[in-house]
Structures are given as C-alpha cells and as structure tokens.
Amino acid sequence: MTTVEDFHADHDDWPWNPPRPGRATFHYLIMITEGELRHDVDHVTWTVAPGQWLWVRPGHVQCWHDPGTARGPFVLFEPDVLRPDIATLLRPVTAHDAPTVLTPEPHDAPWLERTALQLLDEHRALGRRPLATHHALRRSLLEALLLRLAHSPDRDPRTSHAAARSTARRPLYDQFLDAVELHYRELHHVDDYARLFGCSVRTLSRATRTAAGTGARQVIDERRLLEARRLLGHAGWTAHAVTAHLGFPDTADFGRFFRNRVGLTPAAYAARQATPGTDTPR
Incomplete structure (x- = not known):
C-alpha cells in the first residue's frame, strides 16, 4: 500500500523513463484524487481522472507514463490474499476482461476514498497493534473496499462493453x-x-x-x-x-x-x- 506520488518518488527513473512494459503478476489498484494519470494496459492508453480507479489485473501487460501531478492511494495485492468466499463475490471485477477504469457512483466515491485512506494508514501503522490484528485489519479493509467498488456500477462509457461483459453474466x-x-x-x-x-x-x-x-x-x-x-x-x-x-x-x-x-x-x-x-x- 502506497500512493502514486510516493511510488514515483521512490523510483526515480524506472518504470517511466524510458517507458518499459511489464506483465503484472498481482493486482494494481489506483484511485486518482488529483491530477490525471495515463497508463497503458494491454497496449491501450487509458486516462484516469480524479474520482476514477485504474485496475490492472494479473496477466495484463502494463506500461507506466510519468505520473506528473497525479495523486492518490495505490493498492497492490496478490489474488490469494482474499478469502475464498470474498474472491467468489469479486469474480466479475477480478476477471481479466473486467473494466480497466472504474467510475463509482457519486454516493459511493467518498466512502471508497475514506476506506482507501484507512487502508493506507493501517499499512503505515505497523507496530501500533499486534501483528495478527494488523494483518486482519488490512485484509478486512481491502475486502470492504473491493466489494464496494465491485458493486458500484461503472458509468464510464469507454468501458461500457467490458462492463456489460462483467455485470450481465449468466x-x-x-x-x-x-x-x-x-x-x-x-x-x-x-x-x-x-x-x-x-x-x-x-x-x-x-x-x-x-x-x-x-x-x-x-x-x-x-x-x-x-x-x-x-x-x-x-x-x-x-x-x-x-x-x-x-x-x-x-x-x-x-x-x-x-x-x-x-x-x-x-x-x-x-x-x-x-x-x-x-x-x-x-
């Protein structure tokens, strides 16, 4: 758990100067609160605006652009961190063909941002609580965030086809x-x-x-x-x-x-x- 700005500061040149594509082995989930993020996923360049979320899934080929003034929480997690029952509920949004850019409904957006910031705070608070409690809280906050995000319909017309594929299933x-x-x-x-x-x-x-x-x-x-x-x-x-x-x-x-x-x-x-x-x- 980090932020876009901290990730940029911690990696002076890589992976955006020069741009170097790589294949994701875990989930990258980024919320943009300020500025604008450009990011390539499977050779398509997406622009993520404030209030939107970028979701890169394992197996996707991604390539960073210089984040510039983009700000926001940045979550990285492996698929097996989720409990099996939660993973089942999240299948429509963890699938490789699910929408890359998510636009939550307005009433969900503040809640999602607060949860992401709580997750960031808990991640940075290692030692504040017993280790087992610390890990349990991080997982619970992550699962709550993902469940809310998964069930806030994507209103971005650019991903309407993919959204239909992930929400209208039988x-x-x-x-x-x-x-x-x-x-x-x-x-x-x-x-x-x-x-x-x-x-x-x-x-x-x-x-x-x-x-x-x-x-x-x-x-x-x-x-x-x-x-x-x-x-x-x-x-x-x-x-x-x-x-x-x-x-x-x-x-x-x-x-x-x-x-x-x-x-x-x-x-x-x-x-x-x-x-x-x-x-x-x-």
Missing part, C-alpha cells in the same frame, strides 16, 4: 469464460467447450450472445489474440514461438489470424510496439 457464460481462460492454448473451437459443459453448441452460443452480445467463437478468438499481442509486444516472442504456444497449425495460419484482426503482420505489430507512443489512446 452461469453458463461464467463457466465458459473460466474454461477459456484455462484452455485457450489447446481448445480453439466452440464445440470443444460445449462438450466440457455437456451442452449443445447452440446453447453455449446463445448464452454467450445473451450475456456479452457476441458469439462464443469470438470470445475464444479474442482471448487468443490478446495473448498473442501480449507475447509479441511485451515478451518479444517470435511469430513461430507464438504459433506453437497458442496451438496454431503453422506460422502462416497464425499470420492470417493475426493480420485479419489487427491489420498488421505479427512482425510489423512487434516492431510497432517496440516504438514508444504507439499505443491506442482511450
């Missing part, structure tokens, strides 16, 4: 997303997942379209494409390596898949991402 669609996240490397067809759930392709496709407004095949393809972009743009993998990792028959097939959806060859995309300032603004 049980079968939830299971489908979990299965895609686990098996996107080896299972590439809708009927593969339908067999997992013992349902027809039509039933799974209907459930996906009802919950997300898109087809089941598109969900699978989007997850594979996202991973390809992460590996080509951040990890510096070759098209051949990504082809094998994601289970494409050959490099030509992967190249067609990628070019049809991105408009660039894998090599051209990798070269573009290696050039600062080429991310898509939001």
Whole structure:
C-alpha cells in the first residue's frame, strides 16, 4: 500500500523513463484524487481522472507514463490474499476482461476514498497493534473496499462493453469464460467447450450472445489474440514461438489470424510496439 506520488518518488527513473512494459503478476489498484494519470494496459492508453480507479489485473501487460501531478492511494495485492468466499463475490471485477477504469457512483466515491485512506494508514501503522490484528485489519479493509467498488456500477462509457461483459453474466457464460481462460492454448473451437459443459453448441452460443452480445467463437478468438499481442509486444516472442504456444497449425495460419484482426503482420505489430507512443489512446 502506497500512493502514486510516493511510488514515483521512490523510483526515480524506472518504470517511466524510458517507458518499459511489464506483465503484472498481482493486482494494481489506483484511485486518482488529483491530477490525471495515463497508463497503458494491454497496449491501450487509458486516462484516469480524479474520482476514477485504474485496475490492472494479473496477466495484463502494463506500461507506466510519468505520473506528473497525479495523486492518490495505490493498492497492490496478490489474488490469494482474499478469502475464498470474498474472491467468489469479486469474480466479475477480478476477471481479466473486467473494466480497466472504474467510475463509482457519486454516493459511493467518498466512502471508497475514506476506506482507501484507512487502508493506507493501517499499512503505515505497523507496530501500533499486534501483528495478527494488523494483518486482519488490512485484509478486512481491502475486502470492504473491493466489494464496494465491485458493486458500484461503472458509468464510464469507454468501458461500457467490458462492463456489460462483467455485470450481465449468466452461469453458463461464467463457466465458459473460466474454461477459456484455462484452455485457450489447446481448445480453439466452440464445440470443444460445449462438450466440457455437456451442452449443445447452440446453447453455449446463445448464452454467450445473451450475456456479452457476441458469439462464443469470438470470445475464444479474442482471448487468443490478446495473448498473442501480449507475447509479441511485451515478451518479444517470435511469430513461430507464438504459433506453437497458442496451438496454431503453422506460422502462416497464425499470420492470417493475426493480420485479419489487427491489420498488421505479427512482425510489423512487434516492431510497432517496440516504438514508444504507439499505443491506442482511450
């Protein structure tokens, strides 16, 4: 637990001078109280205004911009810090495809800020209370913060599609997303997942379209494409390596898949991402 301004002060150059992308291994949750924060998540540049929250989740590729005058509490936590029952309640907002920028409802915003500041105070008060009590308070405050944030509807139109995907879910669609996240490397067809759930392709496709407004095949393809972009743009993998990792028959097939959806060859995309300032603004 820290603040944007303290994090900036503690890291003179890294990670914003020069910008260096990295893959998150835990959750980054930042509330902006002053100024404006720009932050790249999966090669999209987001602008976070006062009162909004940025949420970077494990697996996302992120890249910092110089925070400048941005101020606000900054929470970092690993997924296993949450109790299992709380983690279940938070699944819609901890999922990799949940909204990146959250805009709480006005009546929730002051409460959320106060809780974040209480969490910061408790984090800095190591030694004030017995260690077990200190850790229990930190976890309780974090869970309260996340639960309130999760159930304050996102009103940011820039994330309306993602918000719909994370709030309008149905049980079968939830299971489908979990299965895609686990098996996107080896299972590439809708009927593969339908067999997992013992349902027809039509039933799974209907459930996906009802919950997300898109087809089941598109969900699978989007997850594979996202991973390809992460590996080509951040990890510096070759098209051949990504082809094998994601289970494409050959490099030509992967190249067609990628070019049809991105408009660039894998090599051209990798070269573009290696050039600062080429991310898509939001």
